[in-house]
Amino acid sequence: MTRHWTPLAIVYLVLAVVGLVGTWTYNALAIAAQRDFLGDLVSSGPAVSSITTDLLVVAVAGSILIAVESRRIGMRFAWLYIAGALLTAFAFTFPLWLAMRERRLAALASVEA
Template sequence: MSKMSRFLFYFYIATGILALIFTWVHVPAYLGNGILDANINFWKDALIHGTPSGNFLAVDILFYALIGSVFMVLECRRLGIKFAWLYVFAGILIAISFAFPLFLAMRERHIAQTPVPVPPAPLKTYDILGLAVYSAAVLAAAIIAL
């Protein structure tokens, strides 16, 4: 692993950990009935009970998370990285600001260990369906926030 790859790996990990800390200090207010209920109540507050600026940020993050998730799935398939959907679900259930840097760190490590460039790989049917459902959910949340 080159110095730059090593730096990027640790930078991504550190950024993800910091994002996790700074986002999850707000989570205990939602954890009454478990993580799924916490997510539902969080998004209700963000999209339905929120202010215009809160709605803007929530919709902005959702679209970023969608594009980041498409990129993560495509890159995992292209590079042969396992557990592509684990990163997507971590972004949905924990925080995209944690999951995306974690993915980038693992991607950087994988690329550094691959001596030959990897050609594009086709998506699996469940990748296309999963990303389509995720896209519809983001669009629905954006419409709700209106």
């Protein structure tokens, strides 16, 4: 059985880990400093609102891509990546999905060959 780990899949997987560690490092710092995380998100001014909006739009677009592309290439349980973003971070689940997508595409290519 071939494992289908392409170089691109590995890059995506590394990005997923960086996204998870990066976002949760800042979350841990906010908790350690006893910051009102939600209050800081909504009351720190236009810059934070801009970043929040930017990330929300990207997360929604990426979630749509996950759903549509997963169905197109026959990946099961795509909803877990979208739901997982609510529990961890989209910076983790999206690159993770990209890695799994690359594996699926490699598997499909090896069946066709």
